Amino acid sequence: MRRWLPWAALWLLLVLVLPDVQAGGGHRNQEADRRRGKRRRDGQGYIRTSEGRSKPLKIRLVPGPNVTENPAGNQGDAGILTFYRGGPELQSSYNVIPVPSDPEEPVAPLTQEEIQRILWREEEEHREEEERLRKKDEARKKRRRERKEREEMQRKMVEERRREEEEALRLQLMKEEEEWRRQIEEAEEKRRQEEERGREEEEKRREEEEKRREEEEERRREEEEIWREEEERRREEEELQREAKEEVEVWLRGDVFQMPSEEEEEEEEERLPSPVPTPPAATDELKEEEAGEVEEEEEEEEVGSRGSLPPGCDISDVTLTCENARLTHFPPLSVPELKSLSLEGNNISSIPADAFNGIPNLEWINLKKNKLTSAGIDAKAFTGLKMLRRLYLDENLLDMVPPDLPSTLHELKINENNLRGIDENSFQGLGSLVILELEGNLLSEGNVNPRAFAPLIQLSYLRLGRNFFRTVPQGLPKSLLELYLESNLIEEISETVFNQTTNLNVVSLRHNRLDETKIAPMAWFNHRNLESIDLSHNELYLVPSYLPKSLVHLVLAGNNIERIPGYIFAHMDPGLEYLYLSFNKLDGEGIEPESFFGVYHSMTEMCLDHNQLIHVPLGISEMTNLHFLRLDNNRIRSISEDSICDPEQQEEATLVALRMENNYIDPDKVSPSAFSCVRSASSVVLKPQKTA
Numbered sequence: 001m002r003r004w005l006p007w008a009a010l011w012l013l014l015v016l017v018l019p020d021v022q023a024g025g026g027h028r029n030q031e032a033d034r035r036r037g038k039r040r041r042d043g044q045g046y047i048r049t050s051e052g053r054s055k056p057l058k059i060r061l062v063p064g065p066n067v068t069e070n071p072a073g074n075q076g077d078a079g080i081l082t083f084y085r086g087g088p089e090l091q092s093s094y095n096v097i098p099v100p101s102d103p104e105e106p107v108a109p110l111t112q113e114e115i116q117r118i119l120w121r122e123e124e125e126h127r128e129e130e131e132r133l134r135k136k137d138e139a140r141k142k143r144r145r146e147r148k149e150r151e152e153m154q155r156k157m158v159e160e161r162r163r164e165e166e167e168a169l170r171l172q173l174m175k176e177e178e179e180w181r182r183q184i185e186e187a188e189e190k191r192r193q194e195e196e197r198g199r200e201e202e203e204k205r206r207e208e209e210e211k212r213r214e215e216e217e218e219r220r221r222e223e224e225e226i227w228r229e230e231e232e233r234r235r236e237e238e239e240l241q242r243e244a245k246e247e248v249e250v251w252l253r254g255d256v257f258q259m260p261s262e263e264e265e266e267e268e269e270e271r272l273p274s275p276v277p278t279p280p281a282a283t284d285e286l287k288e289e290e291a292g293e294v295e296e297e298e299e300e301e302e303v304g305s306r307g308s309l310p311p312g313c314d315i316s317d318v319t320l321t322c323e324n325a326r327l328t329h330f331p332p333l334s335v336p337e338l339k340s341l342s343l344e345g346n347n348i349s350s351i352p353a354d355a356f357n358g359i360p361n362l363e364w365i366n367l368k369k370n371k372l373t374s375a376g377i378d379a380k381a382f383t384g385l386k387m388l389r390r391l392y393l394d395e396n397l398l399d400m401v402p403p404d405l406p407s408t409l410h411e412l413k414i415n416e417n418n419l420r421g422i423d424e425n426s427f428q429g430l431g432s433l434v435i436l437e438l439e440g441n442l443l444s445e446g447n448v449n450p451r452a453f454a455p456l457i458q459l460s461y462l463r464l465g466r467n468f469f470r471t472v473p474q475g476l477p478k479s480l481l482e483l484y485l486e487s488n489l490i491e492e493i494s495e496t497v498f499n500q501t502t503n504l505n506v507v508s509l510r511h512n513r514l515d516e517t518k519i520a521p522m523a524w525f526n527h528r529n530l531e532s533i534d535l536s537h538n539e540l541y542l543v544p545s546y547l548p549k550s551l552v553h554l555v556l557a558g559n560n561i562e563r564i565p566g567y568i569f570a571h572m573d574p575g576l577e578y579l580y581l582s583f584n585k586l587d588g589e590g591i592e593p594e595s596f597f598g599v600y601h602s603m604t605e606m607c608l609d610h611n612q613l614i615h616v617p618l619g620i621s622e623m624t625n626l627h628f629l630r631l632d633n634n635r636i637r638s639i640s641e642d643s644i645c646d647p648e649q650q651e652e653a654t655l656v657a658l659r660m661e662n663n664y665i666d667p668d669k670v671s672p673s674a675f676s677c678v679r680s681a682s683s684v685v686l687k688p689q690k691t692a
Contacts, residue, residue, distance in 0.1 A: 334358030350376030421447035566594030575602025
């Protein structure tokens with residue numbers, strides 16, 4: 001209130017410079033009264049117009065005498081108004097003279113009550129203005145608050161819609177996953193039926209073979225029985241002949257013994273019947289002759305089958321082996337019953353179109369460690385092998401996958417070659433392939449077509465180690481169970497690379513260039529079958545987050561891991577069982593009290609050796625199922641009674657082996673109760689220890 005009064009006073013002071021309104025004012029005022037009519041004051045600081053309306057009265061201040069004794073301005077002069085400036089020391093007084101709207105209208109000073117009313121009215125107007133501004137500010141705040149509420153409501157609606165969409169997407173993914181699982185189960189059931197059918201056919205073949213052998217055995221027994229009967233008859237006839245001869249040689253004449261003369265003997269021999277042929281003897285000779293002929297025929301057949309093979313080859317039953325025999329060409333063979341062929345370790349550089357014409361029933365071919373080239377293998381070389389199951393082409397000079405491989409193939413190995421790419425049709429027609437190994441080649445994500453693996457609808461085992469991949473290959477088969485990508489250049493794992501391989505059980509990414517920031521959070525978090533991950537010998541500084549819920553086996557050895565974040569394993573179900581963190585950089589502050597939360601009842605084997613630990617990590621004593629623990633080659637100086645074993649645990653000891661050698665522990669200062677949970681004292685290794 002006091003702030004605007006001086007400004008009002010100054011403004012009124014400007015009125016004083018106006019021309020003298022008193023000179024000749026009376027006459028002009030009288031004229032004006034006559035023209036306009038007399039106006040009356042209303043006693044409230046307003047004047048009444050001729051129309052009866054009131055309007056504010058204008059006033060002006062005229063300097064008056066200084067008043068020092070009465071700051072309220074009560075000096076007997078009703079037209080005096082006192083203003084205070086900065087305190088009671090500076091005071092000024094002014095005469096208050098109303099300023100009429102008409103300059104000719106007579107002016108009369110206002111009374112003290114009128115002045116007070118004017119000031120009250122001004123103060124009231126000021127309060128009303130402040131109240132208006134306050135209400136306006138409150139209204140603005142209310143509008144802002146309502147706007148925020150609307151925005152919050154919209155945000156909640158958007159969040160709810162997003163959750164509904166995520167739930168719908170989750171249900172859709174679950175439905176698709178169920179569909180994939182159903183398809184896989186159907187394919188697996190079909191495969192099992194085919195295997196069962198194959199086993200039944202194999203069993204039937206074995207039964208027929210067994211029946212044939214039994215018939216041959218029965219025939220052999222019958223022949224032996226016939227031979228024994230003939231042998232017995234021969235002996236009987238020989239006995240009869242010997243008795244008849246004795247009767248002829250001796251003649252008895254009463255009681256006189258007399259030898260016959262030579263002439264008489266000759267006459268007697270003429271009278272004796274001729275000897276009867278002995279069938280058994282003749283049969284033996286016949287058998288010997290027949291056996292000789294059979295042996296000669298077998299020798300001729302064997303010579304015929306091996307005649308074109310160089311030394312070093314060996315045929316055994318249905319297997320032919322010519323390993324390290326210095327062969328330079330594919331040998332011509334004609335053994336239809338042959339099942340297995342091994343030509344490993346030779347110098348064969350080509351396979352002609354008719355190489356397998358004489359051995360069409362092969363099930364396994366081993367051509368490792370030769371000098372085969374892609375140009376040297378005829379496009380139709382393998383087309384006639386309708387029973388081939390396994391083909392090994394490791395350590396050759398191939399730069400592409402051989403074309404037109406048999407559709408019956410279950411296992412294909414082309415490791416340690418010069419494969420420079422895999423196109424969309426490289427595996428066309430190999431829908432029965434289960435195992436594929438392509439390690440040690442020149443493959444990368446740039447020369448492997450994303451649809452190359454699409455025909456392999458039953459592939460379960462894939463090895464692509466020792467290549468030049470920087471990312472995990474795209475288009476992996478849905479049926480894949482085990483994936484090995486060791487010793488590549490992989491730097492990141494995208495969020496979608498494992499979306500289709502929901503059946504994965506084992507993933508090995510050891511000896512790559514991964515760090516925890518390059519593994520997408522949802523890369524494998526929702527996989528329900530992934531139980532084993534090997535990330536050893538990479539560039540990790542932390543144990544990766546968002547590991548699969550189903551994980552059981554985790555290998556992180558040989559990294560730069562300095563910390564195990566808290567609750568990192570808490571989401572796993574049923575829980576991690578094997579954890580290998582050897583050869584890292586864990587120290588006393590790297591393992592938090594909550595680091596092992598979630599594995600207290602599942603952990604079976606844990607290796608923390610070759611780190612920088614200064615004490616036994618917290619939480620180990622709470623692991624009720626731990627069997628094997630390694631803490632050797634650290635900086636541990638003491639073992640408390642409850643750091644490894646829980647003194648209050650009364651159950652049977654579970655720890656089978658404990659290794660703590662090469663630390664700074666004094667074995668003589670370790671309490672025997674510190675190892676109460678170890679089954680045998682001989683299972684604790686404490687020596688040798690380092691000296692400070």
